[in-house]
Amino acid sequence: xxxxxxxLRVLRTLVEGAxxxxxxxxxxxxxTRGSTPRKEGARMIVGADGRxxxxxxxxxxxxxxxxxxxxxxxxxGQSRTVRVDLTEDLxxxxxxxxxxxxxxRVEPA
Amino acid sequence: MVTTGLSVxxxxxxxxxxxxxxxxxxxxxxLEGPCAGARRLRIRERSDDRGPRDRSLxxxxxxxxxxxxxxxxxxALDGEPLSARSSEAGTRSVLLPGATNEIPVYLERTRPPSGxxxxxxxxxxxxxxxxGALLGFRVTVADDRPDFVDxxxxxxxxxxVRIDFSDPFHAIEHPDRSHVILVTRGHRYDYECLRRxxxxxxxxxxxxxxxxxxxxxxxxxxxxxxxxxRAALERIxxxxxLDLGAETPGEIAVAVAAEWVAITRGGSGRPxxxxxxxxxRFFPNEAxxxxx
Numbered sequence: 001x002x003x004x005x006x007x008l009r010v011l012r013t014l015v016e017g018a019x020x021x022x023x024x025x026x027x028x029x030x031x032t033r034g035s036t037p038r039k040e041g042a043r044m045i046v047g048a049d050g051r052x053x054x055x056x057x058x059x060x061x062x063x064x065x066x067x068x069x070x071x072x073x074x075x076x077g078q079s080r081t082v083r084v085d086l087t088e089d090l091x092x093x094x095x096x097x098x099x100x101x102x103x104x105r106v107e108p109a
Numbered sequence: 110m111v112t113t114g115l116s117v118x119x120x121x122x123x124x125x126x127x128x129x130x131x132x133x134x135x136x137x138x139x140l141e142g143p144c145a146g147a148r149r150l151r152i153r154e155r156s157d158d159r160g161p162r163d164r165s166l167x168x169x170x171x172x173x174x175x176x177x178x179x180x181x182x183x184x185a186l187d188g189e190p191l192s193a194r195s196s197e198a199g200t201r202s203v204l205l206p207g208a209t210n211e212i213p214v215y216l217e218r219t220r221p222p223s224g225x226x227x228x229x230x231x232x233x234x235x236x237x238x239x240x241g242a243l244l245g246f247r248v249t250v251a252d253d254r255p256d257f258v259d260x261x262x263x264x265x266x267x268x269x270v271r272i273d274f275s276d277p278f279h280a281i282e283h284p285d286r287s288h289v290i291l292v293t294r295g296h297r298y299d300y301e302c303l304r305r306x307x308x309x310x311x312x313x314x315x316x317x318x319x320x321x322x323x324x325x326x327x328x329x330x331x332x333x334x335x336x337x338x339r340a341a342l343e344r345i346x347x348x349x350x351l352d353l354g355a356e357t358p359g360e361i362a363v364a365v366a367a368e369w370v371a372i373t374r375g376g377s378g379r380p381x382x383x384x385x386x387x388x389x390r391f392f393p394n395e396a397x398x399x400x401x
Contacts (some may be wrong), residue, residue, distance in 0.1 A: 005245055007197075007219065008125070008128075008219075011121040011124055011125050011219075012121075012125065013120055014117065014121040015118060015122050015125065016119050018118040026117050028138075028201050028215070029198075029215075030140065030198075030213075030215040031199075031200045031213075031215075032191075032192075032194060039192070039194045039195035039198070040191070040192045040194065040195040040198040040199045040200070041195050041197055041198025041199075041217055042216075048399070079146050081140070103200075105138065105140065105215065107117055107146070109116070109117050109118050
């Protein structure tokens with residue numbers, strides 16, 4: 001009944017960025033297990049400056065690792081899969097905050 | 110290196126273009142195996158009398174794998190949920206004939222916007238059409254009163270159309286009324302709409318009607334009198350909205366829209382604080398000891 005404006009915004013950012021010839025990285029959650037802040041299909045676009053251009057894959061929970069992987073992909077042009085394990089996040093107050101595992105595909109665009 | 114299939118940008122471009130013309134798109138991204146990193150798309154155009162027409166984009170250069178991938182893409186086009194947590198995205202495994210290792214394939218579906226028809230262009234329709242647009246609907250607002258059929262009042266509507274209640278849906282195509290909400294000025298107008306909607310084929314995915322218990326009851330009574338089967342009443346959500354105690358048009362629109370989200374996502378509509386009870390479950394009350 002509803003559909004995600006965010007999903008479309010991310011796709012448009014990707015197409016517009018490519019038209020401008022800007023190197024970008026796309027990070028997509030392809031698999032999850034347990035309690036993760038975002039589900040499969042959540043996506044983030046990182047620009048050549050390493051900043052998030054659109055979308056999110058989970059805010060504080062594991063996004064740092066994804067941005068690091070995005071920086072590596074910007075450097076070497078290779079796709080990679082990041083496995084973010086939030087069950088061992090010692091920095092959070094309670095294990096119930098983000099207690100799952102997510103697999104994120106990081107690709108150059 | 111990716112040497113086959115569509116690039117992520119090509120896939121995004123095709124997806125946006127297809128959605129714009131009312132088609133459904135499923136993208137497969139091969140995560141491992143001989144075509145790892147490749148994308149293949151399957152597009153189902155808006156159905157017409159000739160039935161669904163599907164086509165694929167993105168040659169994998171591996172006919173056997175293409176056939177297996179098209180198989181799962183077809184299932185996804187038919188609307189099956191793609192993972193336990195997200196209906197529109199998820200990873201499946203496929204097995205090539207004679208192979209032992211499964212290949213994980215990430216699938217993502219993009220559907221065309223659903224149509225929301227708001228019948229009655231009164232004071233509730235204004236905030237309600239904004240809520241509809243916010244949730245991604247393609248919104249049509251309809252009324253028979255020329256003064257109310259003013260596009261200036263409905264900036265986020267795709268169309269604001271003048272109708273005649275003797276044949277209210279004549280000028281509104283079916284995809285634009287897959288969801289219908291009645292906020293008319295009187296129950297006889299609701300009745301004129303409902304008696305047509307409940308016998309439509311296909312039925313709208315959602316039929317909602319605002320109103321007091323009395324008004325809903327009067328409308329249902331009249332429908333039954335006219336021979337509409339009792340079971341048809343079950344298809345009508347009336348009165349619409351979650352029980353928020355809403356009073357103003359803006360509040361009512363929020364209550365109605367909140368229910369739309371709950372229906373779509375399978376939410377209970379209960380306050381999160383009651384569902385999760387974080388303080389109670391994780392931080393038991395020790396106040397009594399402290400006070401001593």
